[in-house]
Amino acid sequence: MHILRQCVIIFLCLAFGELVVDLTGTKFPSSLIGMLLLAFLLTIGWIRLEWVKGISDFLLAHFGLFFVPPGVALMLYFDLIAAELLPITIATILSTLIVLAATGWTYQLFRRRS
Secondary structure (H helix, E strand, O other): OOHHHHHHHHHHHHHHHHHHHHHHOOOOOHHHHHHHHHHHHHHHOOOOHHHHHHHHHHHHHOHHHHHHHHHHHHHHOHHHHHHOHHHHHHHHHHHHHHHHHHHHHHHHHHHHHO
16 A cells, blocks of 8 residues: 555544544543544454555554654753653552553453453
8 A cells, every 4th residue: 555545644643632622622632532543443343454555554663763852852841851850750650550450460361261
């Protein structure tokens, strides 16, 4: 499938996520809504994996590049980060533990079912 068509599918899911956020006024990330929509459409078979595999492989191969601008921007806020280091550290540790526990419980739940 042409790369343009693959990009259009990805961007339509992202645009739908933007639309949902704009219409509902939620603080939920629109990119996450778009990603969930894409996963749902792949699951029910409305979109085939081959239709988005090429662009997805490309984006995943260059994933590290997406972290360069935010990493550089962090340097601009070094004073703010230093002033709030303790709350940031506590939030990071707690959220990591919560995600770890949720992942373990989800794995156990699916393991029992199969």
